[in-house]
Amino acid sequence: MESINLVKVRRGNHIESVHRGHVAVVDSNGNLMNFAGNPYGKVYARSSMKPVQTIPLIETGAADTYEFSDADLSLCCASHNGESMHTDRVLEILKRIGLKDNSLQCGTHPPRWEETYKKLIREGKEITPLYNNCSGKHTGMLATAKYMNEPIETYYRVDHPVQQRILTAVSEICDYPKEDIEIGIDGCGVPVHGLPLINLAFGYAVMANPEKLNKKRAETVKRITNAMIAAPEMVGGTNRFCTDFMKTGKGRFFGKAGAEAVYCIGDKETGLGIAIKVEDGNGRAMYPVAVEVLNQLGLLTEHQIEDLMNHYKPKLRNARKEEIGQLIPDFTLQKA
Amino acid sequence: MESINLVKVRRGNHIESVHRGHVAVVDSNGNLMNFAGNPYGKVYARSSMKPVQTIPLIETGAADTYEFSDADLSLCCASHNGESMHTDRVLEILKRIGLKDNSLQCGTHPPRWEETYKKLIREGKEITPLYNNCSGKHTGMLATAKYMNEPIETYYRVDHPVQQRILTAVSEICDYPKEDIEIGIDGCGVPVHGLPLINLAFGYAVMANPEKLNKKRAETVKRITNAMIAAPEMVGGTNRFCTDFMKTGKGRFFGKAGAEAVYCIGDKETGLGIAIKVEDGNGRAMYPVAVEVLNQLGLLTEHQIEDLMNHYKPKLRNARKEEIGQLIPDFTLQKA
Numbered sequence: 177m178e179s180i181n182l183v184k185v186r187r188g189n190h191i192e193s194v195h196r197g198h199v200a201v202v203d204s205n206g207n208l209m210n211f212a213g214n215p216y217g218k219v220y221a222r223s224s225m226k227p228v229q230t231i232p233l234i235e236t237g238a239a240d241t242y243e244f245s246d247a248d249l250s251l252c253c254a255s256h257n258g259e260s261m262h263t264d265r266v267l268e269i270l271k272r273i274g275l276k277d278n279s280l281q282c283g284t285h286p287p288r289w290e291e292t293y294k295k296l297i298r299e300g301k302e303i304t305p306l307y308n309n310c311s312g313k314h315t316g317m318l319a320t321a322k323y324m325n326e327p328i329e330t331y332y333r334v335d336h337p338v339q340q341r342i343l344t345a346v347s348e349i350c351d352y353p354k355e356d357i358e359i360g361i362d363g364c365g366v367p368v369h370g371l372p373l374i375n376l377a378f379g380y381a382v383m384a385n386p387e388k389l390n391k392k393r394a395e396t397v398k399r400i401t402n403a404m405i406a407a408p409e410m411v412g413g414t415n416r417f418c419t420d421f422m423k424t425g426k427g428r429f430f431g432k433a434g435a436e437a438v439y440c441i442g443d444k445e446t447g448l449g450i451a452i453k454v455e456d457g458n459g460r461a462m463y464p465v466a467v468e469v470l471n472q473l474g475l476l477t478e479h480q481i482e483d484l485m486n487h488y489k490p491k492l493r494n495a496r497k498e499e500i501g502q503l504i505p506d507f508t509l510q511k512a
Numbered sequence: 513m514e515s516i517n518l519v520k521v522r523r524g525n526h527i528e529s530v531h532r533g534h535v536a537v538v539d540s541n542g543n544l545m546n547f548a549g550n551p552y553g554k555v556y557a558r559s560s561m562k563p564v565q566t567i568p569l570i571e572t573g574a575a576d577t578y579e580f581s582d583a584d585l586s587l588c589c590a591s592h593n594g595e596s597m598h599t600d601r602v603l604e605i606l607k608r609i610g611l612k613d614n615s616l617q618c619g620t621h622p623p624r625w626e627e628t629y630k631k632l633i634r635e636g637k638e639i640t641p642l643y644n645n646c647s648g649k650h651t652g653m654l655a656t657a658k659y660m661n662e663p664i665e666t667y668y669r670v671d672h673p674v675q676q677r678i679l680t681a682v683s684e685i686c687d688y689p690k691e692d693i694e695i696g697i698d699g700c701g702v703p704v705h706g707l708p709l710i711n712l713a714f715g716y717a718v719m720a721n722p723e724k725l726n727k728k729r730a731e732t733v734k735r736i737t738n739a740m741i742a743a744p745e746m747v748g749g750t751n752r753f754c755t756d757f758m759k760t761g762k763g764r765f766f767g768k769a770g771a772e773a774v775y776c777i778g779d780k781e782t783g784l785g786i787a788i789k790v791e792d793g794n795g796r797a798m799y800p801v802a803v804e805v806l807n808q809l810g811l812l813t814e815h816q817i818e819d820l821m822n823h824y825k826p827k828l829r830n831a832r833k834e835e836i837g838q839l840i841p842d843f844t845l846q847k848a
Binding site for chain 1: 515521523524525526528529530531532554555556617618619620621630633634636641644694695696697698699700701704706772773791792793794797830831832833834836837
């Protein structure tokens with residue numbers, strides 16, 4: 177099963193580029209309900225796995241011991257902008273667990289939030305791992321390692337108990353054998369998990385409707401998804417789709433992006449899980465697809481669609497700020 | 513004719529993303545020699561048209577009057593980094609034609625060269641159109657307008673004689689009817705030209721072997737392509753493929769990238785023209801495709817391939833600088 181066209185990139189009257197990909201929509205019994213392209217292909221979940229990666233932080237008892245708030249947990253699920261609300265909170269949590277930001281092993285990249293970047297340059301300060309969009313997740317991992325008395329320096333390695341507990345949680349939530357999960361290295365140095373798109377969608381369905389999990393796991397999962405929904409500005413930040421989507425979702429939806437254009441959504445009302453992979457890995461295409469999938473499934477109100485229009489059908493502007501084109505989602509989900 | 517897979521994006525042992533697209537290889541008689549995907553589809557040439565856009569600058573007499581050197585002409589064909597060698601030269605040319613950088617209408621974006629950007633921020637300076645990667649092309653357009661006594665303020669509009677002369681040159685060089693050229697607005701505000709990939713490739717073949725053009729046009733084209741080859745650092749800059757490719761090409765090849773992943777090459781030895789469009793518009797894929805096409809055509813020495821390896825099969829590194837994957841061109845050109 178090949179990928180299909182998902183998003184057209186229009187410039188003037190001409191389609192300049194096209195993004196292809198795959199979609200899987202799964203209910204919380206594991207039934208494939210709708211799809212586009214190939215729902216069975218293996219994809220690296222990348223950062224869309226962060227809510228699952230947060231499970232052991234709670235289940236070990238580390239989150240309670242270190243008094244993780246909703247906003248703290250939400251930040252552990254984040255690919256954040258590096259705005260001060262994010263970096264200040266990372267520093268605060270690190271302080272509570274008795275560590276400093278030099279324990280973060282996520283490496284460095286310029287902060288996504290341009291104003292933060294400019295401020296660092298103006299003040300002649302170094303870009304540290306604190307500004308890495310994954311510093312929240314790494315802080316959660318550090319908290320677990322610290323609480324469990326495990327080595328701090330090597331928490332990011334696949335053979336470290338922190339990563340092994342996460343691997344088990346991924347396998348259980350997505351109902352996919354641990355030994356079949358493809359392991360790669362993420363942009364921030366921790367393991368990434370490769371599994372069929374349909375299993376990734378199922379994981380989000382399970383998190384949306386965790387009734388069939390054991391009670392402790394169900395409570396954990398609810399605490400994480402509710403935290404993301406309660407503090408959506410932590411998951412992304414200003415002008416970010418994840419944040420705007422959960423804000424307008426008003427308690428119903430949680431969603432998380434992953435690098436190389438993965439997007440996953442859980443709908444607490446229907447118990448549906450959605451997983452999207454844009455074949456070429458270009459993040460610009462995944463938000464239009466996400467909103468279009470929800471729209472075709474009839475899960476969004478007109479008001480919500482309007483709220484998300486800048487992400488759904490974003491207008492393209494040039495260096496003169498002229499409108500020169502638009503991204504247009506253009507596909508039809510198939511019934512399974 | 514559908515696009516085909518051109519480049520795989522490997523992470524660990526798994527192909528995480530795939531780039532599809534189209535290739536046309538044409539000789540200077542207009543014969544399609546090799547192709548991949550659909551060589552007949554219409555694509556916006558974007559900045560790959562810059563060498564053609566430079567023709568009227570010379571043919572009007574403006575370039576001679578204003579004493580354009582090879583480096584100056586090369587900069588008119590550039591999507592430059594905004595390094596000081598580029599911006600200093602733009603200012604110098606503007607001075608010679610009696611204008612200042614406030615005449616540039618290309619709009620603003622952060623300079624591609626990170627050090628330039630940081631310097632501007634540190635010094636609290638504004639980002640002006642001077643740093644736009646197209647400021648060289650716009651300076652050439654201004655020179656023509658000034659020399660021809662045409663309005664300066666509107667040189668970027670499709671109905672301005674500067675743009676109409678360019679449209680005629682595009683039509684003639686690529687042998688494609690003016691009225692069938694799709695016009696959109698480029699990232700820098702001037703018209704972009706949409707035409708079949710095969711015609712774009714033919715344009716580069718004609719520029720590689722301009723013998724059949726009238727003498728004046730042939731001399732003009734040679735002057736432009738030789739200028740690009742003589743001053744390749746002007747066309748892109750440090751670490752840029754166009755620059756590195758023309759350096760290792762040693763007089764044989766000229767090449768120019770366009771936004772949304774267009775790449776065009778002319779080979780002066782065989783008179784072949786090559787045009788590439790990555791369907792999804794992601795620039796990371798076009799250089800691996802370009803080198804692979806040249807390799808499959810047997811046009812590169814082993815030494816040249818080695819020289820271009822960082823562009824040909826670039827290793828992907830994460831924020832920890834660990835090697836986590838690689839771009840791998842993977843396709844076979846068909847004989848036409």
